[in-house]
Amino acid sequence: MNNDQNLPSGNLSAKLQAIAAAVQDAAQSCQGDVTALLALLRQLEKLHKEIRDGIFQDSLPDNRQRLYALLKDIESEGGWPYIERMRLQAFLVNLPVEIAQENPVIKNTNDSLDTETGAEW
Incomplete structure (x- = not known):
């Protein structure tokens, strides 16, 4: 130093x-x-x-x-x-209701693995 x-x-x-x-x-x-x-x-x-x-x-x-x-x-x-990044769930709150209903929100955004496909985010 x-x-x-x-x-x-x-x-x-x-x-x-x-x-x-x-x-x-x-x-x-x-x-x-x-x-x-x-x-x-x-x-x-x-x-x-x-x-x-x-x-x-x-x-x-x-x-x-x-x-x-x-x-x-x-x-x-x-x-x-520390530079904090916005969580996906907080980001999706701003979507209009119609779009949110067409594309269901992932329930657990803390996981780094897509439970349906097994792919990492």
């Missing part, structure tokens, strides 16, 4: 606020366009993965004291960052 290259917290905070504002603006400009909003969510997920698997992993602590400090920060600041 290389703390010497960290941005001053005020500068980082300003950059994070600017990023959040840009994402909010992008989301607002896509309002009503589900395809564009999905593309935005995919881009955010991709950025999260790139940062986590690249720069973040390269910056992980190299001794116990720094590891302890990182774990303490994770605990005190709200845990590990």
Whole structure:
């Protein structure tokens, strides 16, 4: 972990606020366009993965004291960052009733195996 290259917290905070504002603006400009909003969510997920698997992993602590400090920060600041995906059942709630009746909803969306065909989702 290389703390010497960290941005001053005020500068980082300003950059994070600017990023959040840009994402909010992008989301607002896509309002009503589900395809564009999905593309935005995919881009955010991709950025999260790139940062986590690249720069973040390269910056992980190299001794116990720094590891302890990182774990303490994770605990005190709200845990590990996670991008949650919408559950299929929550997604299907928005379907019109006629379509939902034509295509029955899968009862157990927690299973990763289709019980009728044996195929994985």
